[in-house]
Amino acid sequence: MTEDEARERFAGARVGRLASIDGDGRPHVVPICFAMDGSRVVSVVDAKPKRTMQLRRLDNVRRHPDVQLIVDHYDEAWSSLWWVRISGRASVVEHGAAREDAVDLLVNKYRQYQEQRPTGAVLVIDVDRISSWHAAGG
Amino acid sequence: MTEDEARERFAGARVGRLASIDGDGRPHVVPICFAMDGSRVVSVVDAKPKRTMQLRRLDNVRRHPDVQLIVDHYDEAWSSLWWVRISGRASVVEHGAAREDAVDLLVNKYRQYQEQRPTGAVLVIDVDRISSWHAAGG
Secondary structure, three states: OOHHHHHHHHHHOOOEEEEEEOOOOOEEEEEEOOEEEOOEEEEEOOOOOOOHHHHHHHHHHHHOOEEEEEEEEOOOOHHHOEEEEEEEEEEEEOOHHHHHHHHHHHHHHOHHHHHOOOOOOEEEEEEEEEEEEEOOOO | OOHHHHHHHHHHOOOEEEEEEOOOOOEEEEEEOOEEEOOEEEEEOOOOOOOHHHHHHHHHHHHOOEEEEEEEEOOOOHHHOEEEEEEEEEEEEOOHHHHHHHHHHHHHHOHHHHHOOOOOOEEEEEEEEEEEEEOOOO
16 A cells, blocks of 8 residues: 555544553553544544543543554455554644644534534644555555 | 443454554554453454564563453444443463464354464453443443
């Protein structure tokens, strides 16, 4: 898969899984909606019901900014499997123009956010690396 | 979601995403096929083409056994979203009866493994905790 194709598949995915490191140094993974713009990936704490626990992703990156976010395709025909993964450093943006820009990207991608513009903190990932894999070797 | 329901959804999923910590202390995430049996979750390095890099999950858990594995359901109707996640400690089993038992679980779940019984190392996760979330609050 070329880097352009990897970027296209990644940016088009509706859900990714974010891995970070928690306060005890253990891995943490959670599904997120996200949008990609060049070397930046953004996500937002939205109105989906959350327990306090589920804001752990924000606490995690405040302490330890390294994250990975993966998008994959599962199919019973295993020759069709693929994934695209970004590695980067994340920060939490709670106010200001950078937050609004990120929310605009998300609103453009997800009609669900158009119905109710998210008001929560934004996670911004600066992408350092894109990796990809395809079962068929493409 | 009750713990029984969480276990059922988790065990029935065809793919999960495994988060571990790499040799540089950074998070690592990769999709895996797996099977669950009580408090044990198993996966195997199978015949899907791999680069050396992609065995990193084994190197990671040898150094740092804490892992999480998540299963989730994405739907454009966000009230239908859910996930189930296990936290545990992983080990790599390369030979012997424990490896064969794990491969049996995988062969029973995935017909793809029946066609070609996997010969690679097995990852065994001892589950410490099961967490779940449902957008509708169930």
